[in-house]
Amino acid sequence: EEILDTWSAFMDFRGQAQKALEEARNAKVIGKSLEAHLTVYPNEVVKTLLGAVDSNVAQLLIVSELNIAEGTAPEGAVSFEDVAFTVERAAGEVCDRCRRIDPTTAERSYHAVICDHCASIVEENFADAVAEGFEAK
Incomplete structure (x- = not known):
């Protein structure tokens, strides 16, 4: 209740x-x-x-x-x-992952334009993809 x-x-x-x-x-x-x-x-x-x-x-x-x-x-x-x-x-800029506008949004070494919050999630949960990079194919 x-x-x-x-x-x-x-x-x-x-x-x-x-x-x-x-x-x-x-x-x-x-x-x-x-x-x-x-x-x-x-x-x-x-x-x-x-x-x-x-x-x-x-x-x-x-x-x-x-x-x-x-x-x-x-x-x-x-x-x-x-x-x-x-x-x-x-x-700030739009994060490609969460779509929020955030002052920490930047291009990462693995070619993703994401905010610090999303970067911590991606780096923690997708280490192999981070190592290889997210370049467009």
Whole structure:
């Protein structure tokens, strides 16, 4: 029951975040949600909810970067009763593996243009392919 309540509340929060992303899309700040750096200005209830979700909230919201901010939202933020959002274009390049925009994205020695997070996964799980390289055939 508690898990259902938490995820139901999270889905309400996600709907609010999607509205903020849609406004940014309409204003041509971003094209798709993975281009977004989303800053959340939560009240204490939402802050507790985000901690209770115990997941990668950025991934659940399908954004490249997520920041949980303290204090009052700036003017121009998309505001709701319990939370406000600002949306900016994420910094960095698109990772060929996860498609997130990340400042650590770079071409690796094995010819893959991926972020540090994906590089650690690839290097740990696909050592033979890393040794041979991923050149196009």
